[in-house]
Amino acid sequence: MTITASPTADLRDRHRAVLPSWLATYYREPIELTHGEGRHVWDAEGNRYLDFFGGILTTMTAHALPEVTKAVAEQAGRILHTSTLYLSTAMVELAERIAALSGIPNAKVFFTTSGTEANDAALLLATTYRRSNQVLALRNSYHGRSFSTVGITGNTAWSPTSLSPLQTLYVQGGVRDSGPYAALSDAEFIAACVEDLEEMLGQAQGTVAALIAEPIQGVGGFTHGPDGLLAAFKTVLDRHGILWISDEVQTGWGRTGDHFWGWQAHDQSGPPDMLTFAKGIANGMSMGGVVARAEVMDCLGANSISTFGGSPITCAAGLANLQYLLAHDLQGNARRTGAVLRSRLEAADLPVVRELRGRGLMLGIELPDAEAATAALEHARELGLLIGKGGRGGNALRIAPPLTLTEAEAREGADLLIEALRRVGA
Structure with a gap:
């Protein structure tokens, strides 16, 4: 998919003017998420993303879960x-x-x-x-x-x-x-x-x-x-x-x-x-x-x-x-869909990946350095996938979708992530 430009420079400038300089945001051009449903969110420009980070693992089950x-x-x-x-x-x-x-x-x-x-x-x-x-x-x-x-x-x-x-x-x-x-x-x-x-x-x-x-x-x-x-x-x-x-x-x-x-x-x-x-x-x-x-x-x-x-x-x-x-046995779903994600990532030829670790729907991908992780984050967003970042040197990707993730979404997200990682290694 093609992602259009992120929200206006005006909002970014207002953010920088009134909020602390140490309040980190993702992406070269930070995005504003305005609404979500299930495992997807939309930004202020109308771009749709598959959410594999859930607001730092906080949207645990699904966006706008009716119950x-x-x-x-x-x-x-x-x-x-x-x-x-x-x-x-x-x-x-x-x-x-x-x-x-x-x-x-x-x-x-x-x-x-x-x-x-x-x-x-x-x-x-x-x-x-x-x-x-x-x-x-x-x-x-x-x-x-x-x-x-x-x-x-x-x-x-x-x-x-x-x-x-x-x-x-x-x-x-x-x-x-x-x-x-x-x-x-x-x-x-x-x-x-x-x-x-x-x-x-x-x-x-x-x-x-x-x-x-x-x-x-x-x-x-x-x-x-x-x-x-x-x-x-x-x-x-x-x-x-x-x-x-x-x-x-x-x-x-x-x-x-x-x-x-x-x-x-x-x-x-x-x-x-x-x-x-x-x-x-x-x-x-x-x-x-x-x-x-x-x-x-x-x-x-x-x-x-x-x-x-x-x-x-x-x-x-x-x-x-x-x-x-x-x-709904979301623990069992985390085990099943996490296995789909992991197996797909393990089967891919990704020289840039140093290590794949974690369990269930809590997977970490270690890359050579922080620059590679930042580039992967950007490429994933461009492809319509939101992921997280961490590690002692800022060189690890954090994958943690909502626990209602379907197997089809797990395969889709894995494929988008694989493409982002291939772009990093290109």
Whole structure:
């Protein structure tokens, strides 16, 4: 297909004049998305795109999903906002569903407005419960843009300050294909990472509060260690009484296909003490949260509320979206259509691709450098496909379509992506 010019220079100039210079946008000529349906979106110029990024994995099921838009409209007609100072049937019902799905025994749920805030709350709980500001995180990690979550982000491209209220100790394990352990077998890799963790704990000054880890690193380029790595870590953590926080902001709700939560690929030692979620749960509405064991969740000794967390309208969206996801087995669909995508990409002759990784509808494609990834992003848009970008050096493509993706759309998107990558390598 042929894509016409992006929206007017006037809007771009107004954006640059009034918004921060560090607020990144995609493409040489940024586009404005005005509406969507299913797995497609349209820009202000009327160009139609197959969406393989879902607003950073946030449009989890589909654009304009009727069940969700109906629930939002009906709730908006009743009341938009109350705050946590008042009881809310929708908030309690959604918390009950999420607690039951979490796998964490005796779980309680606290709702936030974003993944950043969810991780922020998890850090508050962990450091209060353990009476320590020392936190373990994986290298190449990303956990948010607040002051505390930047302090546990191991990807320097997304960490604008070295100042932090936390003392962070970074351990190996987030990246399988590079670094000192890349040549090892999976079992040797896990053993080496556990040894690194033990050594790091030997350098800690007293109590360590928690390890926070993404089962698949999102901004890091969809990298991950072998299955079982975090379970091996948990064995060490349990011995020291250290909490395990699983950052499920991008891996949750069945996106990986094989599991409902990313931590379940590492469940030999049981569930985490806490998990955080956000992005897709409300299919585009601003919602995140923390699930934790009751004794951890209830450890705060001061009053706290949330003005916007768990609002009636976001909980209505979350309930409708979660019900649709479960009723239509979107986890299974992610597994099936993800396999179609992956097999088609693997069969293509693409010398520019260094590595294809990830699982389900969460695939990463590593290219030689950031320039190649940027060019692929541009070529894909020109062909009518929206994708994402990440990686430590900005050299990885992030492929994460809505979970209702059809097999025909998976084949179509794969073919467009293959053509974009061939243009990069030409």
